[in-house]
Amino acid sequence: MEHLSTRELPRLSWIDTLYSNFNYNTDGYEGDTAEDRKSQDGSETMPFIDESPTMSPHLCARGQDGEAISPMPPDGLLPGGDMEKGLEMKKLVLSGFLASEEIYINQLEALLLPMKPLKATATTSKPVLTMEQIDTIFFMIQDIFEVHKEFYDALFPNIQQWDEKVTVGHLFQKLASQLGVYKAFVNNYKVAVETAEKCSQANSQFQKISENLKVKGPKESKDCTATATMEALLYKPIDRVTRSTLVLHDLLKHTPKDHPDFPLLQDALRISQNFLSSINEEIDPRRTAVTTPKGEARQLVKDGFLVEVSEGTRKLRHVFLFTDLLLCAKMKKTAVGRHQQYECKWYIPLADLSFQTLDDSDSLPHIQTLPEHEIEEMKIKISSIKSEIQKEKKAQKGQSRNVDRLRKKMNEQESCLLLHSPTIPFRIHNKHGKSYLFLLSSDYERSEWRESIQKLQKKDLQACVLSSVELQVLTGSCFKLRTVHNIPVTSNKDDEESPGLYGFLHVIVHKAMGLKESANMYCTLEVDSFGYFVSKAKTRVFRDTTEPQWNEEFEIELEGSQCLRILCYEKCYDKSKLNKDDNEIVDKIMGKGQVQLDPQTVQSKNWHMDVIEMNGIKVEFSMKFTSRDLSLKRTPSKKQSGVFGVKISVVTKRERSKVPYIVRQCIEEVEKRGIDEVGIYRISGVATDIQALKAAFDANTKDILMMLSDMDINAIAGTLKLYFRELPEPLLTDRLYPAFMEGIALSDPAAKENCMMHLLRSLPDPNLITFLSLLEHLKRVAEKEPVNKMSLHNLATVFGPTLLRPSESESSKAHITLASDIWSHDVMAQVQVLLYYLQHPPISFAELKKNTLYFSTDV
Numbered sequence: 001m002e003h004l005s006t007r008e009l010p011r012l013s014w015i016d017t018l019y020s021n022f023n024y025n026t027d028g029y030e031g032d033t034a035e036d037r038k039s040q041d042g043s044e045t046m047p048f049i050d051e052s053p054t055m056s057p058h059l060c061a062r063g064q065d066g067e068a069i070s071p072m073p074p075d076g077l078l079p080g081g082d083m084e085k086g087l088e089m090k091k092l093v094l095s096g097f098l099a100s101e102e103i104y105i106n107q108l109e110a111l112l113l114p115m116k117p118l119k120a121t122a123t124t125s126k127p128v129l130t131m132e133q134i135d136t137i138f139f140m141i142q143d144i145f146e147v148h149k150e151f152y153d154a155l156f157p158n159i160q161q162w163d164e165k166v167t168v169g170h171l172f173q174k175l176a177s178q179l180g181v182y183k184a185f186v187n188n189y190k191v192a193v194e195t196a197e198k199c200s201q202a203n204s205q206f207q208k209i210s211e212n213l214k215v216k217g218p219k220e221s222k223d224c225t226a227t228a229t230m231e232a233l234l235y236k237p238i239d240r241v242t243r244s245t246l247v248l249h250d251l252l253k254h255t256p257k258d259h260p261d262f263p264l265l266q267d268a269l270r271i272s273q274n275f276l277s278s279i280n281e282e283i284d285p286r287r288t289a290v291t292t293p294k295g296e297a298r299q300l301v302k303d304g305f306l307v308e309v310s311e312g313t314r315k316l317r318h319v320f321l322f323t324d325l326l327l328c329a330k331m332k333k334t335a336v337g338r339h340q341q342y343e344c345k346w347y348i349p350l351a352d353l354s355f356q357t358l359d360d361s362d363s364l365p366h367i368q369t370l371p372e373h374e375i376e377e378m379k380i381k382i383s384s385i386k387s388e389i390q391k392e393k394k395a396q397k398g399q400s401r402n403v404d405r406l407r408k409k410m411n412e413q414e415s416c417l418l419l420h421s422p423t424i425p426f427r428i429h430n431k432h433g434k435s436y437l438f439l440l441s442s443d444y445e446r447s448e449w450r451e452s453i454q455k456l457q458k459k460d461l462q463a464c465v466l467s468s469v470e471l472q473v474l475t476g477s478c479f480k481l482r483t484v485h486n487i488p489v490t491s492n493k494d495d496e497e498s499p500g501l502y503g504f505l506h507v508i509v510h511k512a513m514g515l516k517e518s519a520n521m522y523c524t525l526e527v528d529s530f531g532y533f534v535s536k537a538k539t540r541v542f543r544d545t546t547e548p549q550w551n552e553e554f555e556i557e558l559e560g561s562q563c564l565r566i567l568c569y570e571k572c573y574d575k576s577k578l579n580k581d582d583n584e585i586v587d588k589i590m591g592k593g594q595v596q597l598d599p600q601t602v603q604s605k606n607w608h609m610d611v612i613e614m615n616g617i618k619v620e621f622s623m624k625f626t627s628r629d630l631s632l633k634r635t636p637s638k639k640q641s642g643v644f645g646v647k648i649s650v651v652t653k654r655e656r657s658k659v660p661y662i663v664r665q666c667i668e669e670v671e672k673r674g675i676d677e678v679g680i681y682r683i684s685g686v687a688t689d690i691q692a693l694k695a696a697f698d699a700n701t702k703d704i705l706m707m708l709s710d711m712d713i714n715a716i717a718g719t720l721k722l723y724f725r726e727l728p729e730p731l732l733t734d735r736l737y738p739a740f741m742e743g744i745a746l747s748d749p750a751a752k753e754n755c756m757m758h759l760l761r762s763l764p765d766p767n768l769i770t771f772l773s774l775l776e777h778l779k780r781v782a783e784k785e786p787v788n789k790m791s792l793h794n795l796a797t798v799f800g801p802t803l804l805r806p807s808e809s810e811s812s813k814a815h816i817t818l819a820s821d822i823w824s825h826d827v828m829a830q831v832q833v834l835l836y837y838l839q840h841p842p843i844s845f846a847e848l849k850k851n852t853l854y855f856s857t858d859v
Contacts, residue, residue, distance in 0.1 A: 087164050089254040094159055094168065097247045101152050102218055104240055108145040110215040111233045112138070118209075128206050129199055136195045137230075140185040144237055147178045169264025172248060176271035182241045183275075189238060196230055245272040252600065266600060274595050274610060298474070299323045300481045302452050305488075307422050308345075309437045314419050316487070317345065319438075320478055321452055324461055325349045326428070328436070329478055344475040348430045350456055351463040355428060370420045373793030373835070378417045379530055379559075380828045385410040418487055418531055426450075442526055442533035444565050447589050488531040500528075500560035501597055503627040506687065507556060508607070509539050510620040511549040512568060520571040521548045521590065523619065527561040527597075537684040540712060541571045553687030555718075558597075558625075565594040566612055566619055591615035597625070634728055634807040642698030644726045652766040659770045662697045665708060666720035667777045674713035675780065676787045681798045685718030693719040724802045731767055731803045732759075732833075740804065744833045756836060761848055771803070772845055775837055782838070792838045793831075800831035 115138045122131045129137075151171060158166050200207040210230035217224035248269040255262050302321040307314050308328065320327045329342040389406045422439035426446045429435040440446045466474065509523055525537040536556045542548030569587040591614030602608065602625040609622045643651050643662050651660045674680050689711055696704050697719070708716060724731055732740060736759055743755040760768060778799065782792045805826070837843070 087254070087256075087259075090251060091159065091162050093247060093250045093254060094155070098152070098155055098159055099218065101148060101155075104236065105145065105148050105152055106216045106218075107228070107233055107236050108141060108148065110213045110228065111141055111230065111236075112145060113213070114209050115141075118206075128203055128209075133195055133199055136188070137192050137199070137234075139188045139192055140181055141237075143181045144185060147175070147181060151175045167259075167261045167264070168251075169261035169268065172251070172268040173264050173271070176248075176268040176275070179241070179272065179275045182237060185237050186241075189234070193231060193234055196234065241276070245269065245276060248272060269600070270598065270608065270610070273598065274612070277594055277596065298325075300483070301456065302449070303478075303482050304484045305418075306426075307419055307439045309439060314439065316415075316419055317438075318342065318478070318482070318484075320482070321449075321456075322474075323456060324351070324464055325466075326353060326453065327474065327478070329475060340479060342475050342478045344471055346436070347466070347471070348428065348433075348436075349461070349463045349465075350453065351461040352431050353428055353453065353457070354431060355450060371793070372791045375417065375421055376793060376797055376831070378413055378420075382410060382413050382417065382530060383559075384828075385413065414531060415487060421530075421532060442565075443524070443535070443589070444526055444533060444567055444592050444594075447567075447592060500562045501558045501599060501602070501625060501627075502560060503558055503625060505556045505558050505561070505564070505597070505602070506553060506624050506626070507537070507564070508553045508622045508687075509550045509566070510609075510622065511547060511551070512617055512619050513547060514617045515546040515548075515590075516616070518544045518546050519590070520544060520573065522569055522571060523550070524567045524569065525554060525556060526565040526567070527556060527558060528563050529559040529561055533563075533565060540686070543571075551688070554684040555687055556684060562597055563594055564597055564623070565592065566614075566621065567592045568614065568617055568619065591617045591619075593619070599625075634726070634730075634805070644694055644698055644723060645728060647728055648731065648770060649764060649766050652770075658766065659773050660723075662723055663720065663770055663773065665704070666716050666723075667773065669708050669716050670713065670720070671777065671780060674717060675784050677713050678787070678789050680713065680781060680788050680790055681717045681721065681795060682790065683714050685712060685715035687718075689715035690718045690722060694722065697723075721798070721802055724799070729807045730805055731771055733763060733767065734806050736762060737804065737806045740833050741829050744829055744836060752836075756833075756840075757843075757848065760837075760843070768848075769845055772843060774799075774803075775843070778838060793835060796831045796835035796838055800834040801827050804830040804833055 118134050121128050154171050213228050215226045215228050252265050306319045308317045317328050325347050327347040328345045332341045332343045392403050422441040424440045426438040426440050520543045522541045523539045524535050526533045526535050537554040539550045539552050568590045570590050572587045593612035593614040607622040607624050612619050746752040778795045785791050
């Protein structure tokens with residue numbers, strides 16, 4: 001099989017790990033040579049480590065055509081059998097991994113062999129290398145060797161004495177916890193290779209040593225050795241760091257959930273995945289670009305799809321960041337069967353590029369925007385089409401044409417959503433020309449682009465001017481060089497890919513460590529949804545400290561989410577630096593990191609503690625996930641003394657009030673100091689604060705008013721939402737729910753008006769009066785939309801399901817097959833019902849009761 005260079009494959013796949021690393025035959029362990037990893041212009045490329053799950057590497061072989069094939073296991077060992085067969089498969093996985101571990105240890109040993117004699121000569125009058133050069137080239141190799149030798153020695157006897165009681169999870173847990181040694185190695189890798197290359201050129205003795213390192217074969221091979229170069233062996237740890245993660249997926253697959261190993265292996269996998277995510281943040285997945293006629297070596301550092309604002313219109317562009325310039329392109333329309341090509345819209349040499357900020361005289365150009373409700377409707381349509389596709393597949397009637405038609409329809413909706421949803425400006429300026437504006441959905445993404453550009457600008461860059469031929473050649477190479485091939489929409493994903501998580505993620509942000517000086521620090525949480533990231537929660541600012549301890553809990557709704565991002569900011573209190581642009585975040589990003597939401601790890605009743613490292617800062621947090629079907633259940637309270645989970649009629653009768661005290665007080669507090677708060681009712685409040693308020697209202701605490709005045713306003717808003725969510729039946733009642741669904745679907749405006757008003761009259765008085773009070777409050781909130789960004793549609797989206805979602809007994813009558821079905825069908829109608837009343841002229845309780853019914857159909 002031909003070696004795969006990083007030019008052709010940006011992420012280090014398991015095929016690379018298998019066949020580019022070594023062959024298992026006794027006739028040699030062919031390391032991939034330096035030439036295999038060199039780009040066309042001779043420059044070294046850095047790999048991007050792939051932490052994606054895969055099958056066990058040792059269970060793969062190569063067919064006659066060199067492609068990877070999966071051989072059949074021995075008779076009686078087919079996966080999916082009983083526990084004994086599963087454990088036998090587990091032994092096979094471990095045996096293969098142990099064999100590869102032995103080879104890896106031998107490679108590290110071969111690398112370390114010349115280190116001692118080189119150090120011995122370093123203090124003589126004729127040193128081959130200086131101590132500094134030796135420390136640079138062999139940096140962390142000894143530590144990595146000791147970690148893997150200890151692991152191998154501990155695992156070997158377990159395989160030799162295998163039975164169903166043997167546990168190895170603790171060994172993998174320990175190995176995963178020691179992966180930190182690789183972080184330092186990866187950071188030093190490029191310098192180590194460059195130093196080794198320079199020393200080889202300067203010293204023939206070292207060149208001879210570095211090109212003829214002897215690697216021992218496995219114990220069974222008897223005196224079989226192979227020759228490898230130092231450069232090839234230095235690449236092995238980079239190659240190896242993914243292997244433990246890959247094998248952990250397979251071990252979990254063949255370990256029964258009630259086996260003692262299962263939770264240990266899960267924890268090891270979580271640690272490994274998070275480590276690889278942090279490593280990937282720091283590695284530039286560079287690919288080689290073309291060499292220009294002037295002989296310049298230009299490499300692609302980063303590329304991706306961004307929304308550019310051009311003449312007030314949003315345009316989807318593919319942006320390419322090279323080592324010396326930024327190029328903005330669009331895909332040219334080509335005839336069927338013709339190769340796709342890019343057309344360059346503009347480029348800026350990095351030497352001439354600066355980041356433009358908005359001063360007092362500038363303002364954002366007029367940008368074409370869609371109303372918020374149209375954005376939400378797109379999401380609902382996408383979810384609905386997903387459900388239809390799933391139903392078509394399950395039908396299995398060979399109607400693939402219908403599936404293709406639906407996929408095309410979904411692609412159109414998703415593409416439109418990605419084009420119109422970003423709002424965060426990212427401005428770049430050419431000091432010799434015009435400025436350009438992109439819109440991004442996430443501050444994390446903006447920070448990545450800015451940091452990548454600034455990192456390249458630290459080098460001694462010279463401004464370049466491309467001729468038309470050079471520009472044509474470079475733009476032509478973009479199609480081959482790109483690392484991002486498709487816009488991130490569902491229709492571009494394989495059917496086997498995870499659909500993501502639907503439900504609620506509970507996250508506790510505990511603390512941050514590692515700050516070198518005091519700062520006013522806070523964190524924001526982002527999750528992906530419909531192909532882009534959205535900010536979902538924000539901690540309070542912890543002032544003037546090196547160890548902020550928030551211990552704040554948030555409940556974040558997930559809509560097919562696969563990743564959680566945490567960003568750390570230093571709060572800016574200097575009013576002179578505040579920006580008029582509402583979407584511009586002027587606070588300084590101190591660090592950022594992300595963690596994959598692995599269903600195996602997250603879907604548990606227990607909290608999972610985790611740590612994300614970012615720029616030397618460690619943020620400690622815990623999380624657990626509740627699926628949407630569980631989180632939507634209404635659970636009546638067993639006690640009747642409190643207010644949460646108790647019927648609204650019982651509460652108002654006990655209080656001798658028309659509207660529950662909790663509703664009145666929360667509304668009053670929000671209108672007093674939260675009506676200008678950006679994202680009020682949308683941004684999550686701190687869960688611990690919400691629970692404290694819930695307990696206070698349930699106990700009818702005397703100092704409740706003092707608590708409300710001191711509490712964060714988002715916690716008060718969250719308490720009000722929680723009260724309605726925990727009612728044993730919805731505010732608009734189970735009995736009337738089917739009629740509300742039918743009424744909102746009516747086409748004739750007069751008939752709809754008649755029906756919807758009749759349904760309100762049919763509500764019990766406590767429910768109706770409370771609903772009308774909330775309705776007027778939400779209208780007052782929406783009046784401040786220019787400030788708080790909460791439109792009537794936004795508020796309907798937040799409160800619609802809370803006020804209408806039927807209780808468990810009612811909702812269970814309709815069988816729901818997919819988590820996203822709940823969103824696409826029920827939620828759409830629930831949002832529309834509340835939106836209808838929010839957009840209606842003021843509704844008076846007295847007038848409503850006076851009016852006679854236009855029709856007397858029983859509800």
